[in-house]
Amino acid sequence: MGVSGGIAAYKAALLVRELMRRGHEVRVVMTEAATRFVGPITFTGLTGAPPVVDLWDARYAGEVHVELAEWADAMVVAPATAHTMARAAGGIANDALTATLLCFDGPVVFAPAMHTRMWKHPATARNVAQLRADGAAFVGPTEGPLASGDVGLGRMAEPDVIAAAVEASVRSDLAGFTVLVSAGGTHEDLDPVRFLGNRSTGKMGYALAERAAARGAHAVLVSGPTSLATPSGVERIDVRSALEMEAAILERRGSVDAIVMAAAVADYRPAELATDKLKKTDGPRSLELVRNPDILAGLGAWREGSHPVLVGFALETQDVVPNARAKLARKRVDLVVANHATDAFGKSTNRVTLVAADSETALPELDKRDVADAILDWVRARLPAS
Numbered sequence: 001m002g003v004s005g006g007i008a009a010y011k012a013a014l015l016v017r018e019l020m021r022r023g024h025e026v027r028v029v030m031t032e033a034a035t036r037f038v039g040p041i042t043f044t045g046l047t048g049a050p051p052v053v054d055l056w057d058a059r060y061a062g063e064v065h066v067e068l069a070e071w072a073d074a075m076v077v078a079p080a081t082a083h084t085m086a087r088a089a090g091g092i093a094n095d096a097l098t099a100t101l102l103c104f105d106g107p108v109v110f111a112p113a114m115h116t117r118m119w120k121h122p123a124t125a126r127n128v129a130q131l132r133a134d135g136a137a138f139v140g141p142t143e144g145p146l147a148s149g150d151v152g153l154g155r156m157a158e159p160d161v162i163a164a165a166v167e168a169s170v171r172s173d174l175a176g177f178t179v180l181v182s183a184g185g186t187h188e189d190l191d192p193v194r195f196l197g198n199r200s201t202g203k204m205g206y207a208l209a210e211r212a213a214a215r216g217a218h219a220v221l222v223s224g225p226t227s228l229a230t231p232s233g234v235e236r237i238d239v240r241s242a243l244e245m246e247a248a249i250l251e252r253r254g255s256v257d258a259i260v261m262a263a264a265v266a267d268y269r270p271a272e273l274a275t276d277k278l279k280k281t282d283g284p285r286s287l288e289l290v291r292n293p294d295i296l297a298g299l300g301a302w303r304e305g306s307h308p309v310l311v312g313f314a315l316e317t318q319d320v321v322p323n324a325r326a327k328l329a330r331k332r333v334d335l336v337v338a339n340h341a342t343d344a345f346g347k348s349t350n351r352v353t354l355v356a357a358d359s360e361t362a363l364p365e366l367d368k369r370d371v372a373d374a375i376l377d378w379v380r381a382r383l384p385a386s
């Protein structure tokens with residue numbers, strides 16, 4: 001647990017106790033500034049080991065930041081100040097806490113605490129986005145009275161909420177299962193340089209694959225063309241068209257436990273693929289299209305019983321939930337994640353409703369990783385106990 005220098009550092013002691021109460025071993029690394037807010041001895045008393053503050057301390061024989069990073073299963077920074085997050089986002093390792101963060105390759109949770117104006121500053125927003133992109137999770141800040149006397153967004157989340165987020169970051173409830181996720185749009189080629197495509201960025205599918213892998217699954221990502229980086233631990237298969245995506249999925253469908261079709265698969269492709277670049281003509285021109293297979297409906301028809309678990313998406317511009325419910329029956333899938341086009345495209349958050357035969361759960365606007373976790377929670381509940 002990293003403690004950086006904000007008033008909320010006094011609550012870090014309560015977080016240590018909460019983590020220990022839940023059965024975890026805790027070691028503390030503090031920034032110099034944190035020691036001004038809460039005494040290191042407090043943590044020594046609670047954990048039985050003195051917190052690491054100064055990498056130059058002669059009592060540390062080896063490289064203590066390397067040892068701690070190897071020892072820990074998860075890291076939590078609470079409170080995480082704007083300054084410490086900026087250093088972490090920049091890969092700066094100028095004290096024990098940031099050096100340990102840079103050595104650590106497991107799950108990291110930040111619990112930010114600062115004045116609303118610091119939290120809302122574009123520099124902090126940038127650093128938070130960078131840390132998220134690097135795989136870190138965030139809990140809080142919450143709204144309420146701040147140390148300055150102002151009221152606003154900036155309070156550190158409560159210790160029990162942070163402890164739950166730390167436990168969630170290390171869970172391995174999908175270990176032993178294979179989850180196939182399709183992501184991105186497809187490109188349907190017209191000629192050697194042109195294609196028909198759509199605006200899907202692939203972010204939702206990538207978040208699903210990332211979270212599935214983080215939760216211990218063998219995550220297979222069948223991806224249309226995107227500019228996104230492969231999440232760590234994910235097996236990625238690149239495809240271009242709907243037909244290629246279908247082939248990649250059919251090849252693997254017999255050996256997976258769940259399939260989540262987050263891809264925006266083109267419903268049509270050009271009837272012909274020109275071998276040479278099509279020339280422009282003076283008059284209007286029409287394009288003949290033929291239907292692509294509906295991959296998800298094909299899986300629904302092929303499947304016997306409820307294995308593998310099948311999840312589809314419904315991106316609608318109107319009557320979102322009724323359309324999703326119709327899709328659930330028509331495609332014979334277990335869950336349809338309904339979202340509104342304006343809530344989903346290109347953003348890193350999404351607001352969805354999980355529509356199943358016997359339930360309907362509307363989630364608030366969440367980071368796509370949290371949406372992914374909610375979908376995977378639903379899937380996990382339909383898989384056998386491992």
Ligand code: C5P
Pocket residue numbers: 242261262263264265266267292293294295296297311312313314315327
């Ligand atoms: O029917 P609609 O395209 O709205 O259904 C969306 C769902 O069906 C998504 O899960 C999408 O990945 C899947 N789909 C598919 N093959 C298609 C079209 C959509 O698997 N050709």
